[in-house]
Amino acid sequence: MSDDHVIEVDRLSVAYGDFAAVRDLSFHVKRGELYALLGSNGAGKTSTLEVVEGHRPVTSGAVRVFGESPQNRSAVRPRMGMMLQESGFARDLTVRDSVGLIGALSGRHDDLDRVLGMAGLTRKRDTRVSQLSGGEKRRLDFATAVFGAPELIILDEPTAGLDIQSRDALWAAVDQLRDKGSTVVLTTHYLEEAQQRADRVGLMHRGTLRREGTVEELTQTLPSKISFALAPGDPEPPVLGARNGAFHVETFDLQGDLHRLLDWAQRAGVELQQLEAGPTRLDDVFRTLDAAA
Ligand SMILES: Nc1ncnc2c1ncn2[C@@H]1O[C@H](COP(=O)(O)OP(=O)(O)OP(=O)(O)O)[C@@H](O)[C@H]1O
Numbered sequence: 001m002s003d004d005h006v007i008e009v010d011r012l013s014v015a016y017g018d019f020a021a022v023r024d025l026s027f028h029v030k031r032g033e034l035y036a037l038l039g040s041n042g043a044g045k046t047s048t049l050e051v052v053e054g055h056r057p058v059t060s061g062a063v064r065v066f067g068e069s070p071q072n073r074s075a076v077r078p079r080m081g082m083m084l085q086e087s088g089f090a091r092d093l094t095v096r097d098s099v100g101l102i103g104a105l106s107g108r109h110d111d112l113d114r115v116l117g118m119a120g121l122t123r124k125r126d127t128r129v130s131q132l133s134g135g136e137k138r139r140l141d142f143a144t145a146v147f148g149a150p151e152l153i154i155l156d157e158p159t160a161g162l163d164i165q166s167r168d169a170l171w172a173a174v175d176q177l178r179d180k181g182s183t184v185v186l187t188t189h190y191l192e193e194a195q196q197r198a199d200r201v202g203l204m205h206r207g208t209l210r211r212e213g214t215v216e217e218l219t220q221t222l223p224s225k226i227s228f229a230l231a232p233g234d235p236e237p238p239v240l241g242a243r244n245g246a247f248h249v250e251t252f253d254l255q256g257d258l259h260r261l262l263d264w265a266q267r268a269g270v271e272l273q274q275l276e277a278g279p280t281r282l283d284d285v286f287r288t289l290d291a292a293a
């Protein structure tokens with residue numbers, strides 16, 4: 001293993017019968033980073049992560065976790081926590097017993113009450129799994145993934161179905177774990193979560209990796225946007241892009257164009273209504289992938 005690579009995926013393919021869900025996929029995750037593996041529905045993210053987690057064999061290619069085969073459970077399992085898309089908890093166990101059991105199986109140690117508190121489950125500790133809401137089950141998944149502060153944490157759509165407070169609490173807990181050195185691999189369809197937190201992003205589409213880099217590297221090839229509206233009778237602004245009375249400007253010089261626009265509005269005594277200006281977002285990069293498909 002390269003010293004600073006926790007996960008090495010090289011030319012991975014995963015097939016279900018004749019269907020190639022993942023094709024010739026390569027990416028490496030460095031120690032301590034948050035790597036977001038993003039992609040459209042069916043892109044192959046979960047299939048890839050299932051191989052990394054040791055739940056699925058490779059069809060071809062090589063995957064190493066901490067320099068080991070992920071199938072080498074005794075070497076890898078104690079160092080890796082996983083929040084899968086679907087959990088397999090026994091319905092009759094209580095929350096506390098579920099976390100305790102999975103924690104014991106992982107071989108890691110932790111203070112059970114601290115973990116339940118971090119996942120916002122203290123008041124549900126004696127509730128049976130069958131009586132939890134969808135969001136509470138998701139928090140239980142998170143609690144088992146972070147039990148014992150593993151070196152590597154895999155979060156497959158961790159915030160799907162969580163309310164805003166639970167999402168904030170989950171990210172605060174992830175930030176704490178990262179401060180202590182945990183490496184995190186994330187999949188999510190909430191692209192702003194990846195935009196805010198990922199050190200690097202891999203964009204998958206139809207089984208292959210289409211783009212990889214920091215958010216800045218991925219977004220700098222696309223223009224930023226300015227939009228605003230004017231009142232009827234206002235003078236024409238010095239920009240192109242009017243549509244239905246609203247103006248949408250695409251620019252590689254966001255600061256300069258915004259400055260010119262504000263300057264014009266001030267001199268003309270015009271109010272720029274619903275003014276929005278911002279850098280390119282991952283959403284925009286995503287849309288170009290679909291268009292290129
Ligand atoms: N057990 C299976 N048998 C056959 N095909 C499968 C199986 N699991 C997944 N697939 C197919 O493989 C492709 C990739 O699925 P996967 O779950 O890896 O995608 P994903 O990127 O995680 O998607 P999503 O964002 O929707 O969760 C999909 O077309 C899916 O239908």
